[in-house]
Amino acid sequence: DTGVSQNPRHKITKRGQNVTFRCDPISEHNRLYWYRQTLGQGPEFLTYFQNEAQLEKSRLLSDRFSAERPKGSFSTLEIQRTEQGDSAMYLCASSLGGQGAYYGYTFGSGTRLTVV
């Protein structure tokens, strides 16, 4: 297992089209996070899964956004009717939840979305 994998690395789409991104976490990690990062900003939390359950969604995640994690393995993030403001880097991270003070996060390389 070589880490968190995100596909595609880059996506250019026309405004109004739907896009879907995929994240494959580290296999033993039960927690999965999606973040969005726009130019010149730090990442912003979008949503969080523990196993297959989506436990929290940010208010940033409008109804055009949906995320799934079937069977608690890989996750997909879909954006419907894309807008130019959706252009950003979408980062996925996974971690192993449990007792203890430190939860390490491993990030993927991100998917850079450009809406034209």
Added chain:
Amino acid sequence: AQKITQTQPGMFVQEKEAVTLDCTYDTSDPSYGLFWYKQPSSGEMIFLIYQGSYDQQNATEGRYSLNFQKARKSANLVISASQLGDSAMYFCAMRAGAGNNRKLIWGLGTSLAVNP
């Protein structure tokens, strides 16, 4: 409100010299964790160092050390013996609160340029 502040948009350092990147945080939770990540132009978030709120000693990882001053709510990153490959964006992040969602709150980042 939980917040991370990085006040240095850009920093320059001469190769082989040490540099300090500033980070202050705000939280009312007694249990929290502070992270530093490096983001090269390729986009991936690379974990550098972690400090828990109850840790008695400052964290160190190779050339990276964290100057943790709890009373001042600061967690500055010190990079010793800078290398050209250290040129990147550096983000300070905080994991706060109890419960299952251990999402990270991020600063705006500091762009570090290492000069030969």
